[in-house]
Amino acid sequence: xxxxxxxxxxxxxxxxxxxxxxxxxxxxxxxxxxxxxxxxxxxxxxxxxxxxxxxxxxxxxxxxxxxxxxxxxxxxxxxxxxxxxxxxxxxxxxxxxxxxxxxxxxxxxxxxxxxxxxxxxxxxxxxxxxxxxxxxxxxxxxxxxxxxxxxxxxxxxx
Numbered sequence: 001x002x003x004x005x006x007x008x009x010x011x012x013x014x015x016x017x018x019x020x021x022x023x024x025x026x027x028x029x030x031x032x033x034x035x036x037x038x039x040x041x042x043x044x045x046x047x048x049x050x051x052x053x054x055x056x057x058x059x060x061x062x063x064x065x066x067x068x069x070x071x072x073x074x075x076x077x078x079x080x081x082x083x084x085x086x087x088x089x090x091x092x093x094x095x096x097x098x099x100x101x102x103x104x105x106x107x108x109x110x111x112x113x114x115x116x117x118x119x120x121x122x123x124x125x126x127x128x129x130x131x132x133x134x135x136x137x138x139x140x141x142x143x144x145x146x147x148x149x150x151x152x153x154x155x156x157x158x
Contacts, residue, residue: 004062004064007064009068021071048065062090065082066092067119075111080097092119095118106118110147118143120150122152
């Protein structure tokens with residue numbers, strides 16, 4: 001039997017080619033408490049190879065790479081890992097709901113055999129206000145149109 005992990009994160013160092021978002025605390029609406037703050041520093045670094053090794057030790061064959069908040073809407077780090085290990089990973093990514101070419105981006109996401117769902121976070125009062133105001137509506141509409149599943153994380157904010 002193959003066992004798959006439904007949500008794993010990989011994170012590389014911030015580089016000019018793949019920079020982390022400037023303010024990780026702000027990108028999650030300031031919702032990161034002290035207990036999880038370490039996940040937003042160098043303690044968060046884990047490569048695809050390290051993840052595969054860790055999964056192997058517990059008998060897990062593959063996983064769903066959920067793009068880390070470190071990268072904002074840049075899905076390349078996880079997509080590159082899935083391309084390197086297509087029999088082990090698929091990607092749940094994030095797209096900017098305000099992007100002018102959002103519909104095209106969602107269509108391309110659907111066409112990519114390495115991708116699965118798209119995700120948005122509701123981690124703070126600000127995110128909740130965005131949800132209520134319709135900020136995510138274009139993303140939801142495009143995903144519905146193209147048949148792309150949505151994953152959300154809204155701990156305590158619905």
